[in-house]
Amino acid sequence: MKRLLLPAYMLVLRVASLMVPREARRDWLREWTGEVWHVLNLQAYGKTAVFVAGAFQDAYSLNVDLRRAATRQTHAAAASPALCLLLLLLAGVASLGMAYLLPGTRAALLPSPYNDARTLVVVSPDGVSRSPAPSISLEEFRYWQHAAHGVFSDLAFYQMARKQLHMGHDAAVEISVARSSGNLPALLQTSGFPAAGHVSESGPRLVLSDALWRRDFNADPHVAGQVVFLMGEKATIAGVAKPDAWRLPGNPEAWLLESDSRMESLAAYSVGFVVARIQPSLSHDAAESSWHMVVPQKDGGIAGFTCISVEHYASEPFVFFAFAALLALLALPATTSLPLGEYPYNPRQQSLLLRLRRWLFLAAKLMLILPVVCFASLDVAQAFSDTQSVQLIVTFAAMLAALRWALQDQRRRCPVCLQVLRNPVRVGQPSRNFLAWNGTELICVVGHGFLHVPELPTSWFSTQRWLYLDASWRSIFRPAEIAPTT
Amino acid sequence: MARMGAEAKLSHTAALILRAISAGYVYGFSVMEMTGLPSGTVYPAMRRLERDGLIQSKWEAESIATSEQRPPRKYYRVTRAGKATLEASLRRYPLLEKMIPQTEVEHV
Numbered sequence: 001m002k003r004l005l006l007p008a009y010m011l012v013l014r015v016a017s018l019m020v021p022r023e024a025r026r027d028w029l030r031e032w033t034g035e036v037w038h039v040l041n042l043q044a045y046g047k048t049a050v051f052v053a054g055a056f057q058d059a060y061s062l063n064v065d066l067r068r069a070a071t072r073q074t075h076a077a078a079a080s081p082a083l084c085l086l087l088l089l090l091a092g093v094a095s096l097g098m099a100y101l102l103p104g105t106r107a108a109l110l111p112s113p114y115n116d117a118r119t120l121v122v123v124s125p126d127g128v129s130r131s132p133a134p135s136i137s138l139e140e141f142r143y144w145q146h147a148a149h150g151v152f153s154d155l156a157f158y159q160m161a162r163k164q165l166h167m168g169h170d171a172a173v174e175i176s177v178a179r180s181s182g183n184l185p186a187l188l189q190t191s192g193f194p195a196a197g198h199v200s201e202s203g204p205r206l207v208l209s210d211a212l213w214r215r216d217f218n219a220d221p222h223v224a225g226q227v228v229f230l231m232g233e234k235a236t237i238a239g240v241a242k243p244d245a246w247r248l249p250g251n252p253e254a255w256l257l258e259s260d261s262r263m264e265s266l267a268a269y270s271v272g273f274v275v276a277r278i279q280p281s282l283s284h285d286a287a288e289s290s291w292h293m294v295v296p297q298k299d300g301g302i303a304g305f306t307c308i309s310v311e312h313y314a315s316e317p318f319v320f321f322a323f324a325a326l327l328a329l330l331a332l333p334a335t336t337s338l339p340l341g342e343y344p345y346n347p348r349q350q351s352l353l354l355r356l357r358r359w360l361f362l363a364a365k366l367m368l369i370l371p372v373v374c375f376a377s378l379d380v381a382q383a384f385s386d387t388q389s390v391q392l393i394v395t396f397a398a399m400l401a402a403l404r405w406a407l408q409d410q411r412r413r414c415p416v417c418l419q420v421l422r423n424p425v426r427v428g429q430p431s432r433n434f435l436a437w438n439g440t441e442l443i444c445v446v447g448h449g450f451l452h453v454p455e456l457p458t459s460w461f462s463t464q465r466w467l468y469l470d471a472s473w474r475s476i477f478r479p480a481e482i483a484p485t486t
Numbered sequence: 487m488a489r490m491g492a493e494a495k496l497s498h499t500a501a502l503i504l505r506a507i508s509a510g511y512v513y514g515f516s517v518m519e520m521t522g523l524p525s526g527t528v529y530p531a532m533r534r535l536e537r538d539g540l541i542q543s544k545w546e547a548e549s550i551a552t553s554e555q556r557p558p559r560k561y562y563r564v565t566r567a568g569k570a571t572l573e574a575s576l577r578r579y580p581l582l583e584k585m586i587p588q589t590e591v592e593h594v
Contacts, residue, residue: 034557035515035525041556051515054525061530065537475495 009036009052019059021066028062076445079420081361084409088368095375103211104382105375106244108317113245114310115189118289121307122249123155123274126292133249134159139268140295144276151293152276156184157263159272160250165216166229173216177230178252179272181263185255187275192245193255194224194238205238205257206230212253213240230256247310249273278307317391321374324392328399336404341451341464343415354416361418362410369402412451414444415466421451430455437461447477499523501575503531504564505582507541508572512561520586532562540568 010033017029032055039048077083099105114120125135141157148155158180166172185193185207193207206228208217217223224239235256246252250273278291289312293305332338377398381391412421421442428438439454439461453464496504506517518528535541541562551558564572576583 030557031514031560034551034559035513037557038513038559039515051518051525054527054529057526058529058533062533065530065534069537 005048006037006040009040009048012052013055016055016059019056019063021063024062024066028059032058075422076419079422079445081413081418085361085364085368088365088372092368092371092375095372095379098379099375102379102382103243104387105317105378107247108314108378110244112247112311112314113190113192113242114247117247117311117314118309119278119280120188120310121276121278121291122310122313123276123293123305123307126304126306134271134273136274137269137271138263138266141272141274142264142268144274144295148276148293148295151279151282153279154183154187155274155276156181156187157272157274158184158248158250158255159270160252161231163231165254167216168228175212175216175253176251177254177256178250179231179256179258182257182259184257184275187277190245192242194240204230204233204235204259204262206235207238207255207257208240209246209253210240210243230254247314248275249313276307316388317378318374320388320391321377321395324377324395325370325373325399328396328403331396331400332403332407335400336407337463338407339463340407340411341466343466344468346468358410358413358415358418361413362406365406365409366403369399369406373398373402411464412442414446414448414451416448417444417446419444419446427452428455433458445477447474495578496571496575498579499527500531500535501572501579501582502585503528504535504540504568504572504575505586507532507535507562508564508569509586509588511586512563513559514562535568536562539565540571541565 013029013032013036016032017025020028036048036052039051096109099109123136124133136157138157141155144152144155158178160176160178162174163177164172165175165177182205185195208223213219213223223237226237227234228237229235238257241255282291289309291307293307295303295305297303373395377391377395380394381387384390409420413419414421422445423443425441426439427441428436430438432438433456437452437454438456439452442451442453444450447469449469450467451464452461452467454461457463502521503517503523506520509520511517511520514525514529514532517523517532518525521528523531532541532543536543542565543560543562545560546558548558
């Protein structure tokens with residue numbers, strides 16, 4: 001009889017085991033197999049069927065318990081402070097990575113390719129230096145070449161234009177070209193530009209940007225020396241500039257280096273940019289990044305010009321960020337309350353270390369928010385032509401939102417374990433607000449305490465309050481979740 | 487292993503099972519026999535007591551089961567936390583001690 005019943009009961013147990021999660025199934029089946037064998041061995045045939053029927057209930061309850069435990073673990077992980085900081089860190093790394101990929105933002109992150117970038121300046125009339133535009137006439141440039149030796153050791157002129165580049169075989173592309181005086185590469189003192197030779201001897205030289213060389217010249221390694229037509233004249237390709245070699249105003253795809261005689265023939269009223277090297281005797285102060293220049297005019301008046309260091313331009317996005325972040329910080333009290341709540345001092349449940357940890361957590365969040373917003377705003381601004389304005393607006397909005405979130409997140413966390421509080425419950429009635437407590441109550445699932453958030457701030461309950469739970473409450477919390485409190 | 491505080495409150499059924507294991511009824515079926523509870527109640531309750539760290543299970547050595555030509559059994563013992571909880575439960579349910587007197591022998 002036993003020999004016949006045992007396989008049948010084993011089959012029933014196998015069916016019941018299908019309810020048990022896979023990871024616990026083998027152990028569960030092994031235990032029930034052993035137990036059924038012993039029950040049968042005791043010759044309790046009548047009891048065995050009832051006994052085996054209980055396996056279904058056991059399998060079902062084990063299934064429910066394991067699923068609940070998994071859900072609880074997921075919630076605990078999502079509420080943990082470590083995950084919060086990790087996500088912020090990942091967001092920071094992602095936005096930094098994006099900034100390195102975008103050409104416009106990469107220049108702000110990489111060191112300057114120019115030797116002594118502090119003494120390399122862009123000259124602009126007073127009032128327009130913050131947003132450089134072509135504003136210096138060729139006539140002024142020519143005058144400075146002769147009269148400003150005491151201020152500049154060398155200076156170059158360039159104009160931005162969109163022109164057709166003819167590459168032979170009827171192939172032509174429209175490119176953005178910087179038409180400049182031949183001394184521009186020498187003035188920049190960079191290894192990013194190829195040696196162009198003496199321009200006056202061999203006619204105009206053309207330096208291609210890395211992007212143009214790859215796009216329209218198929219990255220031809222023998223491109224140097226080829227002759228192309230640009231602006232109605234022949235130009236010899238001198239070579240290819242390295243990526244990120246250009247940090248001055250304008251976004252040229254090629255540089256046409258003209259001889260002095262050709263520059264002399266250009267119209268005196270045409271405007272462009274002037275780049276210059278400040279005389280070493282004028283740049284003693286290492287912190288100085290701009291110089292003011294006064295030039296007497298033909299009409300007897302005086303014109304003011306500002307010489308802004310290229311190094312300053314490179315740091316400008318971060319200056320804008322700091323300014324917008326400061327504005328957001330000032331605007332923060334208008335959008336949310338700054339106090340984090342009332343947390344009564346409790347030496348048994350909050351040691352100095354725990355209190356310090358809570359503030360360090362807030363500081364860590366704020367520290368991680370800064371690079372996230374900074375690099376993300378730089379990334380977004382690259383999609384628009386007016387990058388500075390967009391960066392200011394995006395930084396202000398994102399910083400304000402991020403600071404609000406940081407404070408709100410801090411208020412919704414347990415001051416002891418820093419986990420997000422859960423199970424919000426509405427308590428009281430709004431109509432009885434002046435007579436009794438009315439608001440939302442949240443609980444720390446670990447059992448450290450309750451948070452009372454008033455629905456309407458009153459003179460007797462103006463901000464959220466924390467209530468520590470003593471040891472007598474512990475029995476209602478899950479043991480696995482009980483954490484040390486000191 | 488999770489630990490439950492000494493002051494943790496158990497239901498009467500859980501306390502009965504814990505008392506049975508403490509008294510030496512170390513297998514699921516023997517606990518059933520002692521308490522009169524069905525298998526569908528005893529085994530889930532024992533799993534939860536083990537999850538809460540009040541009891542600990544251990545598989546019988548394979549060699550013993552093989553030498554006796556039977557499958558191995560899983561047996562349970564009360565942990566230190568379980569003993570403390572049982573003491574608190576016995577104060578709450580004083581009749582448990584009379585229902586299941588303490589023995590020195592393990593019942594199978």
